[in-house]
Amino acid sequence: MIALINGSFSNIEEASLHVSDLSIQRGYAAFDFLRTLHSQPLFIDDHLDRFFRSVDLLRLKPGYSKQQVKEFIFQLIEENKMEVSGIRMMMTGGFSPGGYETATPNLVITQHVLTAPPTEDLKQGIDIITHEYQRVLPEIKSTNYLMGVWLQQTIKEKGATDVLYHQNNTVTEFPRSNIFMVNDKGELLTPQKNILEGITRKKLLHIAPSFMPVIEKNITVDEIKNAAELFMTSTTKRILPISQVDDTMIADGKAGPLTIALHNAFLTFEKESIK
């Protein structure tokens, strides 16, 4: 497997960063992650737009243009010949002499084997827990996952699969996914504030209005627990139903009809996007 570091090919085994890089010293880096299907990068322009917005908001000066990064990604796909994969692009704070000030960013692009959620989860949904926490600078896709990784043990101990963040009872997002609910009026709701705007979320907001009314608004933990249908969205998971939140079963505890309809519509949309 080949990786790209600052535009140069490297065997993945040798893809390293010097310990003075600010990503290591201070957890300071922007990144993005896209999926390939039939060796085509899905929604690549959306991902690149968001990546460069994250880099800019982190006050880093990229040494590469969006177009150059795009070409790097196509080169990597050409080299590695993986039909289905995840591609991770990262722009770090750079080799910092003092270990605190940003320097010339390092660009790391890697390709990964990607496994879709088990079919069982798509039918039965997953269990989640809730946790009070607000991500720092939430509009930036940074490598700051201290809380998300730290909570992995708690999630396992509770027999759950993921954790939904809320602040003062208003839900925001998962560490790596967005949340959607269908209420008893058949409306699709999703939070708008203090979140990272996912690309799958964005595409779903485009697709869903032909199925149902769609509203971006604040949602409470109680509303989530009383949802008619509940699901999460992410690049890796697409649309994944949720059947339990803490100790509360959601509706009849399996994927709802609108969730299934949206999932099918998304699969079609995804295929059409790479025609």
Add this chain to the structure above:
Amino acid sequence: MIALINGSFSNIEEASLHVSDLSIQRGYAAFDFLRTLHSQPLFIDDHLDRFFRSVDLLRLKPGYSKQQVKEFIFQLIEENKMEVSGIRMMMTGGFSPGGYETATPNLVITQHVLTAPPTEDLKQGIDIITHEYQRVLPEIKSTNYLMGVWLQQTIKEKGATDVLYHQNNTVTEFPRSNIFMVNDKGELLTPQKNILEGITRKKLLHIAPSFMPVIEKNITVDEIKNAAELFMTSTTKRILPISQVDDTMIADGKAGPLTIALHNAFLTFEKESIK
């Protein structure tokens, strides 16, 4: 200059981590930082205790004992022959196959040239700004400095040197230092909650009671701005006076007599600790 990676010597130029390390992927690592004087590590047991506490609280399983890390540090001092330096030890989340789950931690120990604050700053004090933010898992010395590094540009734009965090007007700490104030009764106050307990802070809490009453308690931004004397403590800076907070000058805008007395007492204490 020599570094130590997982107990093996490496030229600092070659001290790298594979990009799958969780410190790079997710900003997940514990670290600590101590100072050497006359080639002796200062308060090394305090630093090692805190380091291993951080590692444990991060739910990482260290592959080395405290005693082994201590020996590594002495080996590094022996090799590099720097009388005055900073030594940084880091335990990362390890090479994570999935890029999210913790693995076997990597231990990185590096030695650095260290410059003391300018004499002018010790006399005249530094300017600081305030910013509303609460560090995540504050009792852990993790590499999560997203906010601290991000604010560097803001600090410079305002002509200041550092930033003091507060939450709902209650001050906590600087990104890398603790805060102390002397009030108009001559009492020394410092926050106790939601902070990282600095080693310099700890030593000062031991030294100061022979000079004045010492109280650990919540302090507001207003109280800080009306302090008789104000200073910060850290391993690098020892005791550094603060003469301005946002637009407010502190007392007569230079180092106060108790600050100077405590600084001298700390210098003596530091020397005696390595006799």
